[in-house]
Amino acid sequence: MANPSTRELGVLRRCNEKEYSMKSAVRWGTWGKRLLVIPPIVLAVVAYAWLVKHSPPLTAKTEAETSRMLETMVVQRMDVRPKVSGYGTAKYARxxxxxxxxxxxxxxxxxxxxxxxxxxxxxxxxxxxDSDYRSLVDQLNATIDQQDAEIEQLEQSIENAKKSLALENEALGVVQREFDREQTLLSRQAGSGSAIDSKRRELLVQQKAVQDLENSIALIGPQVKALQAARRQSEVQKTQAQRDIERTTITAxxxxxxxxxxxxxxxxxxxxxxxxxxxSGAEMEVEAQLSLYDIHRLLVAEVDRTKIDEQFTQAAFREAFAFDAVVNVAGSELTESYKGRFLRVREVVDAQTKMVGFVVGVENVPPPQQEHPQPPLLEGVFCDVDVFGTTLSDQVVIPRRAIRNGSVYLLDDQNRLTTQDVELTFTQDDYAVVASGLNGGERLVIANPSPAIIGMLVEPIEAKEAAEELIASVEATDTDL
Structure with missing residues (x-):
């Protein structure tokens, strides 16, 4: 392979140097950016140290308590009258x-x-x-007359027999004395035996005559009694026939x-x-079905003032519990109302409904005695019955919805929420009568303060509408009958 020339080596060296310089520039650019963060941090630390050293001391600030707005009303005392309602069908009382x-x-x-x-x-x-029964009376009158005649005849026979018996007894006495004298003579040997036998026969004959009369009188007595019994029987039959004559006429x-x-x-x-x-169209009865609790509500005031003895008759019960009632015709456009009165309570509780029959009587007043024209109450009409108990005076009355689990919420003198347990005499429609726990005059919370925090501050809002509704509900059960 040929060695690179000097020129090529120079070019290669310059390329390497250029590449090195570029990498160095990139490295120093990254670190430069990182170093730029340090001055602000140092400045912030210095500023925080200066602020801590020169800031004013911290002071505690109390926040104002927030109150809740709730509807309230003043607990009132009113006269209340228990009322129960039920339904039943009108029937004729008689x-x-x-x-x-x-x-x-x-x-x-x-x-x-x-x-x-x-x-x-x-x-x-x-x-x-009644002609057959009148004929029977005439026939029985004839039979009675015949029996009277037979009784009279037998009684006369007795009188005659008694007179004859008296004569026969005298004759018997004479024969007895003659027989006694013959015996005396015979004892002195002055008479004969044949004479004695003759007198004895005469004596026996006379005794038999007396005995026959006595037997006859004894037999006539039962005959008279038998005829008298038959006569009484005829009298009974006659009385029966006379009653049958009366029964042929039927009156209202x-x-x-x-x-x-x-x-x-x-x-x-x-x-x-x-x-x-x-x-009897003048008297009607309506048997209203009431629950045991409803009847208990009526008897709340009655039991306290009524003395119940061991012999508490139905009349005494009706007098003691003289409930008034109003009977209204239900299920029709007829708006007539009838004044009623309590009569009695049925003997058993219905096995299915667990209701008790409360019988109310209604008198259909004749038209001349009516204050305004009113149709009579007839049998079969379905009725709505309102029964009113005795008025309870000066009772603590509160809205029924204000009671929660046997207690109520109240406001104290500082308008803070408290709770009070109450016992109820009874509840009626939209209100409740309090037996204990409230005396009247307390400020009652009506709305449900959920969540209810005992002791929290409350801004009361007078519930005028709720107070008016309470008074109207109480007055509605005290209807003037």
Whole structure:
């Protein structure tokens, strides 16, 4: 291989030098950029040291407490009246079924004996032919007269037999004395045996005559008693026939509305046949279904003032718990209301609904006695029943929504949040009656302060609308009946 020339070596050397110079320039440019960061850092450290040395001392600054705005109201004391509501169907309080007690042909029917008619008490509804029963009475009267005659005859026979017995007894006495004298003569051997036997026969004959009369009198007595018993039986049959005559006429036992009836004059009816039904339109009953808690609410005031003894009759129960009620027709456009009264409580709790039947009575006032025209309450109408208890005076009343887990939130004198446990007498609609825990006048927090921090500062907002709603809810249950 040929050695490079001097020229080539020079060129190569210059290339190497140029390459070296370029690498050096690149190296010094990178480090130059890095060194430019050092002066600002040094300057910042010097500035921080000067500020620390010459800055004023730190002072603590208290931050103002922030309050929460909550709706509140003043706890009030009011008169409250327990009220419960239930539903039931109206039924006639009194119903009567006309059942025949005698048989026969219908002679007469009341002209208004038709379904839905109103018939006054005591009016004759229908008459059944009573000729057979009157004939039976006449026949029994004749039988009684005959029995009286036979009894009189036997009694007279007894009197006659007694008179005859008295005469026979006298004759017996005479024969007995004659027999005694013959015996005395025979004992003195002044008489004969044949004479004694003759007197003995006479004595025996007379004794037999007396005995026959006595037996006859003894037999007549039972005959008289038998006839007297037969006469009493005839009297009973006569009384029965007379009652049957009365039963041929059927009258209205009370002012009633007639139910379904299909009868015509000349129709034959038998004993025990159902003719028609009548209902007392003046008295209606509605059995409202109430829960045990609702009934307890009514009895809150009653139990304290009512003395219940061992013999607590139904009348005493009704008098002690004289609840008022208002019956409204439900499920229709009719807005009529009827004044009612408590009658009784059903004997058992319904096994399925666990409700108790609370029976309320309603009186359909006749039109002349009505203050304003009102249709009568009829059977089968579905009703909404409101029952009112005795008014409780001066009770602590609060909104029901203010109670949370048996306690309420209050504000103290410094408007800080506190809590208070309460016991309730009962709850009603939107309000609750407090038994203990509040005395009235406290400032009650209505809204739920979530999260509730006891002791936090509160800015109260007067809930005027809530107070008005509470008063309106309480007054709504104290309706003037």
């Amino acid at each position: 119903s009567w079924r006309a059942v025949t007690q005698v048989e026969g042909r219908i002679d007469q029917i009341h002209p208004e004996l038709r379904p839905g008619s109103m018939i006054q008490e005591g009016e004759v509804l229908l008459e059944i032919d 036992p009370f002012r009633m509305r007639v139910g379904e009836v299909q009868l015509e004059v000349g129709q034959y009816v038998s004993v025990g046949e159902n003719l028609f039904e009548g209902y």
